[in-house]
Amino acid sequence: MVKEQNYILVLDQGTTSTRAVLFDRQGKMVGWAQKEISQIYPKPGWVEHNAVEIWATAAGVIGEVLARTGTRTGEVAAIGITNQRETTVVWNRRTGKPVHNAIVWQCRRTAPLCEELKKSGMEQEFRQRTGLVLDAYFSGTKIAWILDNVPGAREEAEAGNLLFGTVDSWLLWKLTGGTVHATDYSNASRTLIYNIHQKQWDKKLLQYLNIPIQMLPEVKPSAGIFGLTQREAFYGEELPIAGIAGDQQAALFGQACFEPGMAKNTYGTGCFMLMNTGQEAVQSESGLLTTIAWGVDGKITYALEGSIFIAGAAVQWLRDGLKLIDSAIDSEYFAGKVEDTDGVYVVPAFAGLGTPYWDMYARGAVFGLTRGTTKEHFIRATLHSLAYQTKDVLGAMEKDSRINLKALRVDGGAVANNLLMQFQADILGTAVERPEIIETTSVGAAYLAGLAVGFWGQTDIVNNWRREKIFKPQMTPERRKNLYRGWQKAVRRTMGWAAETE
Ligand SMILES: Nc1ncnc2c1ncn2[C@@H]1O[C@H](COP(=O)(O)OP(=O)(O)O)[C@@H](O)[C@H]1O
Numbered sequence: 001m002v003k004e005q006n007y008i009l010v011l012d013q014g015t016t017s018t019r020a021v022l023f024d025r026q027g028k029m030v031g032w033a034q035k036e037i038s039q040i041y042p043k044p045g046w047v048e049h050n051a052v053e054i055w056a057t058a059a060g061v062i063g064e065v066l067a068r069t070g071t072r073t074g075e076v077a078a079i080g081i082t083n084q085r086e087t088t089v090v091w092n093r094r095t096g097k098p099v100h101n102a103i104v105w106q107c108r109r110t111a112p113l114c115e116e117l118k119k120s121g122m123e124q125e126f127r128q129r130t131g132l133v134l135d136a137y138f139s140g141t142k143i144a145w146i147l148d149n150v151p152g153a154r155e156e157a158e159a160g161n162l163l164f165g166t167v168d169s170w171l172l173w174k175l176t177g178g179t180v181h182a183t184d185y186s187n188a189s190r191t192l193i194y195n196i197h198q199k200q201w202d203k204k205l206l207q208y209l210n211i212p213i214q215m216l217p218e219v220k221p222s223a224g225i226f227g228l229t230q231r232e233a234f235y236g237e238e239l240p241i242a243g244i245a246g247d248q249q250a251a252l253f254g255q256a257c258f259e260p261g262m263a264k265n266t267y268g269t270g271c272f273m274l275m276n277t278g279q280e281a282v283q284s285e286s287g288l289l290t291t292i293a294w295g296v297d298g299k300i301t302y303a304l305e306g307s308i309f310i311a312g313a314a315v316q317w318l319r320d321g322l323k324l325i326d327s328a329i330d331s332e333y334f335a336g337k338v339e340d341t342d343g344v345y346v347v348p349a350f351a352g353l354g355t356p357y358w359d360m361y362a363r364g365a366v367f368g369l370t371r372g373t374t375k376e377h378f379i380r381a382t383l384h385s386l387a388y389q390t391k392d393v394l395g396a397m398e399k400d401s402r403i404n405l406k407a408l409r410v411d412g413g414a415v416a417n418n419l420l421m422q423f424q425a426d427i428l429g430t431a432v433e434r435p436e437i438i439e440t441t442s443v444g445a446a447y448l449a450g451l452a453v454g455f456w457g458q459t460d461i462v463n464n465w466r467r468e469k470i471f472k473p474q475m476t477p478e479r480r481k482n483l484y485r486g487w488q489k490a491v492r493r494t495m496g497w498a499a500e501t502e
């Protein structure tokens with residue numbers, strides 16, 4: 001009997017949770033399952049995940065989504081993987097066990113190493129070759145840290161016994177029963193050791209960071225067959241893993257931003273704005289990153305990126321740290337009870353500041369408190385901080401690309417918040433477009449996998465994108481200017497904080 005393969009299955013491994021999502025031919029989500037993952041904070045500024053737990057949640061959500069929707073594995077045409085980027089896993093190729101917890105993209109432990117490299121005058125070289133800045137955010141210095149700090153790791157790595165991977169590689173390795181060690185262009189371009197122009201691991205940078213090349217994965221196109229699931233690990237089926245991309249690049253793909261100049265902003269744990277720059281790797285002069293969006297059909301597409309480390313995570317902090325709200329959705333209710341923030345600014349620089357400031361030592365602060373400040377003002381100011389940070393990034397993006405965006409496509413968990421989206425349009429002075437599918441990260445990975453196995457064509461993807469709501473700017477230019485000036489003043493005062501106090 002011929003099997004009907006009606007679905008694409010996506011594994012979306014994010015900073016806070018792992019999701020499995022099933023898509024049909026119309027690009028519609030027919031089912032999903034999600035599990036949170038533990039956040040480990042061994043020291044201030046340090047963030048880790050347990051890679052074994054990541055795999056366990058991935059296996060768990062796959063089983064759950066199939067069971068919930070009554071889908072047999074034989075009905076799945078292909079699997080796509082999309083992932084939190086930069087997060088670094090090093091494991092033993094024989095035992096399959098990680099040698100250390102995964103070091104998360106937000107982790108600042110390698111700031112001193114980045115400082116040292118900068119002092120040795122290497123910053124420009126890293127920037128030119130990788131498109132990135134020398135910051136603790138990226139994988140390269142995290143790998144070096146593991147090799148330098150886990151007893152015996154360096155010797156094992158040199159002997160070819162250890163493998164490095166971003167989370168996509170780790171999941172691919174597990175799904176294929178330890179037979180495939182690979183990644184895609186978009187993930188490789190976030191490691192600080194991949195030359196985005198020559199499209200290969202950069203031997204010189206590997207030397208600077210003292211990383212043995214034999215531990216690195218093979219880099220492949222984002223849409224293409226990476227390997228087959230091992231029968232024992234996958235309900236007796238050999239399914240192709242046919243698409244991989246870092247979550248922010250997947251979202252750009254899912255938003256159908258296929259033309260140069262098209263951009264999206266994703267509001268998850270952090271906020272990431274990417275603009276398609278076509279086949280040209282544009283060097284930024286304003287603190288943006290140059291990165292690979294994807295490799296599809298033998299062509300590499302580049303993007304400019306603005307990275308904000310703390311966005312939805314600030315709302316989680318209101319919920320879990322300060323216990324001011326019971327759930328993220330309540331932030332809109334409380335913020336809506338006041339007209340404005342009454343002059344309060346929250347700068348959530350909990351993990352330093354990314355684009356355009358790149359200050360590893362900035363730390364969070366609240367300004368403008370008075371006796372009249374209420375919980376509602378505080379919550380509203382926290383929501384506004386997502387929009388202000390986005391304005392900082394869009395300013396840099398428009399300057400570098402010389403394109404004034406007519407509208408910004410948005411997605412991610414926090415765009416469900418209408419108050420935030422309206423303020424975003426107001427403070428940008430640019431329309432904000434929310435699509436029907438805000439799970440664009442997963443849908444992007446599904447499209448990549450589906451393209452590779454002929455499940456979809458590119459025109460299907462463009463036709464599937466539909467706007468659900470547009471938020472138009474309503475604020476006067478004068479008020480916009482005054483509010484933004486206050487934000488810039490607040491940001492300046494958070495900069496360098498940890499360096500001064502440590
Ligand atoms: N209604 C809301 N208002 C503001 N923030 C929200 C809302 N809903 C979710 N969030 C925030 O969005 C984030 C979840 O978005 P998601 O795209 O799932 O993130 P990630 O992929 O980074 O885990 C959380 O940080 C949460 O605090």
Ligand SMILES: O=P(O)(O)OC[C@H](O)CO
Pocket residue numbers: 013014015016083084085086105246247248268269270
């Ligand atoms: O897991 P997210 O959605 O917060 O995305 C994390 C980014 O990929 C980090 O670069």
